Amino acid sequence: MVQAEGDDERQGPAGERIVDSVLEAVEARDQARLSELLDPLHAADIADILEQIGPTDRREFLALWSDEIDGEILSEISDSIREEVIETLPPEVLAEAVRELDTDDVVDILEDLEEPQQEIILDALERADRVAVEQAMSYPEYSAGRLMQREVVVAPEHWTVGETIDFLRRAEELPLQFYHVILVDPRMKPQGYVTLGRLLSARREVRLTDLVEDSFRTVRATVEEAEVAYIFNQYHLISCPVVDEADRLVGVITIDDAMNVLDEEHEEDILRLAGVGDESNLSDGPFATARQRLPWLVANLGTASLSAVVISGFEATIAQLVMLAALMPIVASTGGIAGTQSLAVAVRALATRNLTSANAPRVVRRELMAGLLNGLGLALILGLAGFVIFGDPLLGAVLGMAMICNQVVAALGGVLVPLGLNRLGLDPALASGTFVTTLTDVMGFFVFLGLATLVLL
Amino acid sequence: MVQAEGDDERQGPAGERIVDSVLEAVEARDQARLSELLDPLHAADIADILEQIGPTDRREFLALWSDEIDGEILSEISDSIREEVIETLPPEVLAEAVRELDTDDVVDILEDLEEPQQEIILDALERADRVAVEQAMSYPEYSAGRLMQREVVVAPEHWTVGETIDFLRRAEELPLQFYHVILVDPRMKPQGYVTLGRLLSARREVRLTDLVEDSFRTVRATVEEAEVAYIFNQYHLISCPVVDEADRLVGVITIDDAMNVLDEEHEEDILRLAGVGDESNLSDGPFATARQRLPWLVANLGTASLSAVVISGFEATIAQLVMLAALMPIVASTGGIAGTQSLAVAVRALATRNLTSANAPRVVRRELMAGLLNGLGLALILGLAGFVIFGDPLLGAVLGMAMICNQVVAALGGVLVPLGLNRLGLDPALASGTFVTTLTDVMGFFVFLGLATLVLL
Numbered sequence: 050m051v052q053a054e055g056d057d058e059r060q061g062p063a064g065e066r067i068v069d070s071v072l073e074a075v076e077a078r079d080q081a082r083l084s085e086l087l088d089p090l091h092a093a094d095i096a097d098i099l100e101q102i103g104p105t106d107r108r109e110f111l112a113l114w115s116d117e118i119d120g121e122i123l124s125e126i127s128d129s130i131r132e133e134v135i136e137t138l139p140p141e142v143l144a145e146a147v148r149e150l151d152t153d154d155v156v157d158i159l160e161d162l163e164e165p166q167q168e169i170i171l172d173a174l175e176r177a178d179r180v181a182v183e184q185a186m187s188y189p190e191y192s193a194g195r196l197m198q199r200e201v202v203v204a205p206e207h208w209t210v211g212e213t214i215d216f217l218r219r220a221e222e223l224p225l226q227f228y229h230v231i232l233v234d235p236r237m238k239p240q241g242y243v244t245l246g247r248l249l250s251a252r253r254e255v256r257l258t259d260l261v262e263d264s265f266r267t268v269r270a271t272v273e274e275a276e277v278a279y280i281f282n283q284y285h286l287i288s289c290p291v292v293d294e295a296d297r298l299v300g301v302i303t304i305d306d307a308m309n310v311l312d313e314e315h316e317e318d319i320l321r322l323a324g325v326g327d328e329s330n331l332s333d334g335p336f337a338t339a340r341q342r343l344p345w346l347v348a349n350l351g352t353a354s355l356s357a358v359v360i361s362g363f364e365a366t367i368a369q370l371v372m373l374a375a376l377m378p379i380v381a382s383t384g385g386i387a388g389t390q391s392l393a394v395a396v397r398a399l400a401t402r403n404l405t406s407a408n409a410p411r412v413v414r415r416e417l418m419a420g421l422l423n424g425l426g427l428a429l430i431l432g433l434a435g436f437v438i439f440g441d442p443l444l445g446a447v448l449g450m451a452m453i454c455n456q457v458v459a460a461l462g463g464v465l466v467p468l469g470l471n472r473l474g475l476d477p478a479l480a481s482g483t484f485v486t487t488l489t490d491v492m493g494f495f496v497f498l499g500l501a502t503l504v505l506l
Numbered sequence: 507m508v509q510a511e512g513d514d515e516r517q518g519p520a521g522e523r524i525v526d527s528v529l530e531a532v533e534a535r536d537q538a539r540l541s542e543l544l545d546p547l548h549a550a551d552i553a554d555i556l557e558q559i560g561p562t563d564r565r566e567f568l569a570l571w572s573d574e575i576d577g578e579i580l581s582e583i584s585d586s587i588r589e590e591v592i593e594t595l596p597p598e599v600l601a602e603a604v605r606e607l608d609t610d611d612v613v614d615i616l617e618d619l620e621e622p623q624q625e626i627i628l629d630a631l632e633r634a635d636r637v638a639v640e641q642a643m644s645y646p647e648y649s650a651g652r653l654m655q656r657e658v659v660v661a662p663e664h665w666t667v668g669e670t671i672d673f674l675r676r677a678e679e680l681p682l683q684f685y686h687v688i689l690v691d692p693r694m695k696p697q698g699y700v701t702l703g704r705l706l707s708a709r710r711e712v713r714l715t716d717l718v719e720d721s722f723r724t725v726r727a728t729v730e731e732a733e734v735a736y737i738f739n740q741y742h743l744i745s746c747p748v749v750d751e752a753d754r755l756v757g758v759i760t761i762d763d764a765m766n767v768l769d770e771e772h773e774e775d776i777l778r779l780a781g782v783g784d785e786s787n788l789s790d791g792p793f794a795t796a797r798q799r800l801p802w803l804v805a806n807l808g809t810a811s812l813s814a815v816v817i818s819g820f821e822a823t824i825a826q827l828v829m830l831a832a833l834m835p836i837v838a839s840t841g842g843i844a845g846t847q848s849l850a851v852a853v854r855a856l857a858t859r860n861l862t863s864a865n866a867p868r869v870v871r872r873e874l875m876a877g878l879l880n881g882l883g884l885a886l887i888l889g890l891a892g893f894v895i896f897g898d899p900l901l902g903a904v905l906g907m908a909m910i911c912n913q914v915v916a917a918l919g920g921v922l923v924p925l926g927l928n929r930l931g932l933d934p935a936l937a938s939g940t941f942v943t944t945l946t947d948v949m950g951f952f953v954f955l956g957l958a959t960l961v962l963l
Contacts, residue, residue: 068864091721093740101865217707227703228685228744245702246684250674264548282769283550285762287685287744305742308765312739315772316854322776323850324843331851331860335875342847343880346913349843350884353836360832367824367831374824374831375817378838379810382947385842386781386806389939390799393780394788397773403788407525408558418792423800427807456803482846490839 068098075110083114096125099134100332111137120146124154128161129330135166144173151225152178153198153306156185160195185300193277194270196310197291197300200224204257206232206240211253213243226303228287232257237297239290241265267292270299274310279402281307318400321478322393324349345483352487356381356494363498366506372439373501376448381493383427384455388485391416391463399467399477413464420460424453447504451497455489462488525555532567540571553582556591557789568594577603581611585618586787592623601630608682609635610655610763613642617652642757650734651727653767654748654757657681661714663689663697668710670700683760685744689714694754696747698722724749727756731767736859738764775857778935779850781806802940809944813838816948820955823963829896830958833905838950840884841912845942848873848920856924856934870921877917881910904961908954912946919945 067086074082087095099107099122107130111118115137123146126134135143147155147170155174159167159182171179181199188194202223204213213230217223229242241261251260267290268277280286281304289307291300320329324345329338360367360377367374395412398404404412428449435445466484467477524543531539544552556564556579564587568575572594580603583591592600604612604627612631616624616639628636638656645651659680661670670687674680686699698718708717724747725734737743738761746764748757777786781802786795817824817834824831852869855861861869885906892902923941924934 068862091741093742097860100860101862103865103868214706218709220707223703223707226701226744244683245706246680249671249702249705250677250680252675282765284548285550287683287761304744304761304765308739308761308768311765311769312772312858315769315776316858319772319776319779319850319854323779323846325847325850329851331855331865331869333872335872335879338872338876339879339883342844342876343883345847346840346843346880346884347887349840350836350887353839356835356839357832360835361829364828364832368828371821371825372818374834375814375821377831378813378817378835378947378951379807381835382810382813382943383803383806385943386803386940387799389780390782390802393776393782394786397776398788401769401773403554403557405525405558408560408788411560412788415790415792415795419795419799422792422796423803426796426800427803430804430807483843486839486842490835494835 068101071098071110072102072106075106075113078109078113080113083110084117087114087117092119092121093125095122096127100127100130104133104332104334107133108137115139116142118142118146120148120150120154123147124150124158127330127332129328129332131158132162132166135162135170140169140173143169147173148175148178151198151200152181152185153196153300153302155182156195159186160190188270191274192270193268193272193274193291193302194299196274196277196306197270197302198224199300200227201231201290201298201301202227202229203231203233203237203239203298206234206258208257209253210248210251210255210257210260213248213257214253226305227301228303229262229301230257231290231298231301232261233298239265239267239292239296239298242288242290244287267296268302269294275314277302278307278310278314282311283402314400317476318396318478321476321480322396322482324480324482345480348480348483349487352483353490355487356490359491359494360498363494363502366498366502369506370501373498376435377494377497379431380448380451380455380497381490383452384459384489384493385486386459387420387423387456388459388463388489389482391420391460392467392481392485393463395464395467396478396481399471404468409468413461413468416460416464417457420457421453423460424456427456428452443504444501447497447500451493451500454496455493458492459485459489525558528555528567529559529563532563532570535566535570537570540567541574544571544574549576549578550582552579553584556583557587561590561789561791564590565594572596573599575599575603577605577607577611580604581607581615584787584789586785586789588615589619589623592619592627597626597630600626604630605632605635608655608657609638609642610653610757610759612639613652616643617647645727648731649727650725650729650731650748650759651756653731653734653763654727654759655681656757657684658688658747658755658758659684659686660688660690660694660755663691663715665689665714666710667705667708667712667714667717670705670714671710683762684758685760686719686758687714688747688755688758689718690755696722696724696749696753696755699745699747701744724753725759726751732771734759735764735767735771739768740859771857774933775853775935778933778937779853779939781937781939802937805937805940806944809940810947812944813947813951816951817955820951820959823955823959826963827958830955833892834951834954836888837905837908837912837954838947840909841916841946841950842943844877844880844913844916845920845946846939848877848917849924849938849942852921852924853935853938856928861925866925870918870925873917873921874914877914878910880917881913884913885909900961901958904954904957908950908957911953912950915949916942916946 070086185195229244231242232240234240242265243257243260247260270291270293288301288303290298293299326341329341431452432445432449435448436442462485467481471477527543642652686701688699689697691697699722700714700717704717727748727750745758745760747755750756783798786798888909889902889906892905893899919942924938928934
């Protein structure tokens, strides 16, 4: 029995000392010690250790311990190092490992592998499983069909509780996890489901149809996995039957898979908002890391040049009043922060479907008003400071006015850019940040220097 | 039966047309039509509609329809408008609504209410439930104790499958959702659990102890909810017993609650990274929105002034070569993007516990190298462009050198700031963005103008 203790003890997955001990055992090539350390651990924690150690240590670790890698560990390790791990596994270990997995986990592993490695794994499967996996792989990437397990527990609609329990007791092989018995009609169309809790607490003669859940819903196999995660989260589902185009049952998705998708969607949002490719991974090396991030940096070089062009249009003004060069980044950078704030709220609200065309006009108006209010507040502070420090009320006024304009632009840009991308069917998180900060930079410099030219010279 | 259809049809929770129809019915004060529209909907979708309409419409909606608000809708609506909704409910409707909820949902509702409203709800509960809720409220905010439901299904260790099923069939009231039977010793200490699937598929004479799950773990009631979400996600739990300081069972947390916490944690990360208070909500008005965002904007005003001070130190340089003022934001803003990239990766990795003290040194080295590589790449582009446009190889060299320095500073700052905050026990997402962009702005301006002064004048 494992227990999470302490209030503030937020340590690594498997504790940090254990990583050090593992590395010591690897260095000493002490296989027995390694097993002693790892055997009590959950597969997820072993996978985390594999990810946290460096590539050299990982190679040595695998050379010592690859025989012990089982299906569960294989499905827990992240895509970025899975290929590397699979290459070191003896074929019979790999075959054994994939055979113990549910088909959805095999599909999850296959998806990220190259063709030849896919073949090795498919060959290792039993015939029926291979067919099931190949069928799942025929659904589009990131669809419900890829996410589902084929192993389902079904019962005809007319069965009673007793008949169902007798059937379950006789069944040779049940899925590793199932939470409902799905009622199907003779053509395998799902008609409802009964939770196991209800099945257990009802008398044997009760009919299944009297126990079905109100919350029953199904998804099409072609629906995007992000949609699946949304449905699970929105309706608090534990499992959800998957149907084909003819509404026939083809599999079931369980909540742990949906939770995983939700987690990946969040990762994607946070990384895309920051302009990092979503393939980014902690175990990537510096070259891979640099390559992922370079595109946005180069794009930013281009957009930043826009600011440079705007500023150079005011070189005559700056030449006359050099301190404008020192003050202009204040307006631009505060606008950048405001734009980022408005953007984060909008991207998150779009992701959770709280921002729809029903309330978009109201949210845009709200952002406009909030930008105006904060612009006024900041203008007051900055205008006063400008006046006190430089003794020039006009300079204070220019700073304040520019601030108000740029805060409004920032607030509007932060919500309109993701709404626009969403309308175009693009991911609202993608590139939004670059658009918005370019907008606030260019506007910030333009309005401040423009006003300064009009008012101060 | 409800079914999610279509691949790319990503519409609002309850569809957007329905929001319009609801608003029409509200305007026409047509109670029957409103019920006709809302009765087929899931409580979560009704809650979303309430959140998406404006405050005035919401008041009119509630005046018409508050009698129909039940416990499920109440627990689905977001904290930000719940108080508003509760105030409009007739006392007997409120009492009826909270009585049908599990205790964890009542606690979730109570947490965000003011004292007098809490009393109204507590008074509405049956005596046993009130005691349970008050006990849960005695645990710290954001702890497992607040998250758990008190309703548990337990069995003595020595029971067989048959005895357990008979007990469940006789039980008067079972929790709305349960996925395991928890085995306890005579002092109520949990010893393991059996999934309902195993219970159903085993023969009646099998002992429960032969069916217990390997994955069994418990959490202390005082553990933070973020830790609970991590454990569910890491170990693919469906439910997890909660124990007190003496290891006695006090409740159970189910995966839907953990999924909810995971979702809230992500929201917090994305909003905090962007410098928005995590209490931010789409249904807040413009004043509340402005007030939440102002603190970071004012803070940024302060940090941006640092840049202004640095630049003003180079006024003599700028006066001699005004185009430096136009070029300097390029170095600073590209640094800001690089810092944000590195920061997002680090914050996310800390949140998922993939970044620990075991791999921190390697990750920091990687960021340093990646920053250097991207700095070199950008320097090459920018240096060449500077040379081609201005015909001055020295200016190109200054731009390039400044870019390299600032990229390295950005990459290091992006990982060291959140690591440092984490080490101090603070949320790594909090204020990281402001720290990092201040760093890259100040360094960008300083290095570029400093080098320009040395080399070009």
